[in-house]
Amino acid sequence: MIIVLKPRAKQEDIARVEAMVKRKGLDSHIVVGAEMTIIGCIGDTTQVDPKLFEVDSAVDKVMHVQEPYKLANRAFHPEDSVIDVSGVKVGGGYLAMIAGPCSVESVDQVMEIAKAVKASGANLLRGGAFKPRTSPYSFQGLGLKGLDILCEVRDAVGLPIVTELMSPDYLDIFNEKVDLIQIGARNMQNFDLLKQLGQVDRPILLKRGLNATYEEWIMSAEYIMASGNENVILCERGIRTFETYTRNTLDLQSIPVLRRLTHLPIIVDPSHAGGKWWLVDSMAKASVAAGADGLMIEVHNNPECALCDGAQSLKPRKYDDLLRDVSQIAAVTGKTF
Ligand SMILES: O=C[C@H](O)[C@H](O)COP(=O)(O)O
């Protein structure tokens, strides 16, 4: 249940209504916006009559919140969240342009790609050090050596790094070294891992599970937030459908839907969605036009020889062309990177 106070409510009004909430045995979560103040009631509100609060002259309206998530719910937090990734703002008008190889392969490879994507306008560098592969015989990533390479390139090129954490065993080292910790599609519902992310200071990029509904996805964000880390960015990366021509199906509708349901930034990974490099350009532009807060795009200097996902990787030149178009679309939607 949420209580919306009349515009420009005073401190004493907020305190009085909050005391009423407490008397009902509920906890409160207060959000003071530029104009409006909202009090979220946390606890079992099923037996509480909302009309009781409307008696107070400072109360505008009281609504029952049906969704099972609270911290991620836009109703509790009407303004867009802006997440700070080591100085790069994401959300609320700031676009995250994440680019880099699927996997870290060598210093030279990541260095060359990082310099190229930065010159094109990327503001965050991606690269998998630990790879979640379907086959145990596929390239599994360079592990900690890959993480060191990413750090070396970050220091040389000046782009904060985004990389996937698969095991809680590496939580501390990721917390120390990684700017934005990625939780991949396959771990979206690894609830023990999600709970542990509440203990890290770093923001989290939570990718959508292969078959996850919007509510399941937001509930996973809620796990992280309820454990103590409210800095979560969502990433749509395509879902499994009956269509097999493309690797997954990009759910463009998720952008406006998530925007409505949650205040968290939502970015799109068109590389994993389509699985084909030639689909990336159109889907990336469509995503920004639909209001995405950023893009995660795989870029490889030699995709023919990539150790993973070369077929969905753009060459640096194509990434450059894409970002030129994206910056024009972003200008129309009032966003910047
Ligand atoms: O980024 C890596 C891959 O997309 C992911 O791990 C799964 O790929 P695979 O099914 O080819 O192993």
Ligand SMILES: C=C(OP(=O)(O)O)C(=O)O
């Ligand atoms: C494995 C990745 O993506 P996803 O979890 O979306 O499959 C990735 O981004 O490297």
